[in-house]
Amino acid sequence: MLKLSKEIKAGFIAVGAIVLLVLGINFLKGYSLLGGDNTFYSYFPNSGQVMVSGNVTLNGVIIGKILDIENVPTNPENRRVKIKFSVSESDIKLPKGTVIELGSLDLLTKGLIVNYPSKPKNGSYRSGDEIPGKMSADMFSQVKQYADPISQKLQTLILHIDGMVNSLSGVFDEKGSNDITASIKELKITIKKIGDLSSEIQGFVGQEKAQFSKIMDHVERITLNLEKSSDEVSAIIGNTKKVTDDMVSADFKGTVLEAQTTLKKFNYMLEDVNSGKGTLGKLVHDEKLYNELVETNNELQELVDDLQAHPERYVHLSVIGRKNKGLQLTGKEEGKLKKWLDTIPE
Numbered sequence: 471m472l473k474l475s476k477e478i479k480a481g482f483i484a485v486g487a488i489v490l491l492v493l494g495i496n497f498l499k500g501y502s503l504l505g506g507d508n509t510f511y512s513y514f515p516n517s518g519q520v521m522v523s524g525n526v527t528l529n530g531v532i533i534g535k536i537l538d539i540e541n542v543p544t545n546p547e548n549r550r551v552k553i554k555f556s557v558s559e560s561d562i563k564l565p566k567g568t569v570i571e572l573g574s575l576d577l578l579t580k581g582l583i584v585n586y587p588s589k590p591k592n593g594s595y596r597s598g599d600e601i602p603g604k605m606s607a608d609m610f611s612q613v614k615q616y617a618d619p620i621s622q623k624l625q626t627l628i629l630h631i632d633g634m635v636n637s638l639s640g641v642f643d644e645k646g647s648n649d650i651t652a653s654i655k656e657l658k659i660t661i662k663k664i665g666d667l668s669s670e671i672q673g674f675v676g677q678e679k680a681q682f683s684k685i686m687d688h689v690e691r692i693t694l695n696l697e698k699s700s701d702e703v704s705a706i707i708g709n710t711k712k713v714t715d716d717m718v719s720a721d722f723k724g725t726v727l728e729a730q731t732t733l734k735k736f737n738y739m740l741e742d743v744n745s746g747k748g749t750l751g752k753l754v755h756d757e758k759l760y761n762e763l764v765e766t767n768n769e770l771q772e773l774v775d776d777l778q779a780h781p782e783r784y785v786h787l788s789v790i791g792r793k794n795k796g797l798q799l800t801g802k803e804e805g806k807l808k809k810w811l812d813t814i815p816e
Contacts, residue, residue, distance in 0.1 A: 512603030573606030
């Protein structure tokens, strides 16, 4: 059997110790002992005071470790710190839409929290990909977030209380006490005036009550008189109704018909006159007849005038045995006389 020297044994022991040291260091850094972990990285505004080898959790279960924290001051504000982490569970996939949150895991430790999307997208992140990161509010920030509104309300309440105290102190000083005393005196005077006014109103109501009773008596008498006169009113209404009925029953239709008949006859007569029928129509339309009548009337008027002026021409008178034979008529005068005599009806 081969015997090893002490030096070789010491060498093996040293190599084993070195291997164990490397494995222990890698384990402390977050790497698995056997390797094969998936690694990812995310950017944050600051480190949040997390440490290398900090835990990476999913639903409260540790699935990996923080491998490296790198400060990148040249990047924008939200990408100043790059954190590299591992996921040791090979069956855990990080779907697209996953967000890495940097915050408190409990009251004492901090780390990375994997938040799956509510609606996973197609595909998953591969080892070495960048996953979006965000900072979560720490416990102190959350307490401050809840405490700030309460603190503001307390400050406002204190200001109101301070104002109220100042008002009360102003009321209860000597001047305020004097004002309160004066107000109470004025209140007493006002109450006394209200009592006096109430008494006056009561007296006024008593007087008006008597007057109102008299008015109601008069109204009652008027009502009785109207009731007694109801028969006469009914008779008047009946007479009015009778007159109205007589007017309604009058033969207005017959009267209108007679008037229409008379107008029709008058229209017929006017039509006959316009057409030259009858004596009036001939007289209106025959200008020659009208002229002859005028001429005859003029001649007759001349004859009458001559008869009045010279009656001796037409009547023979005998005065004391004297005979006045009258004047001889001309042929024209005899024609007029004959024409006039012919117009006299027998």
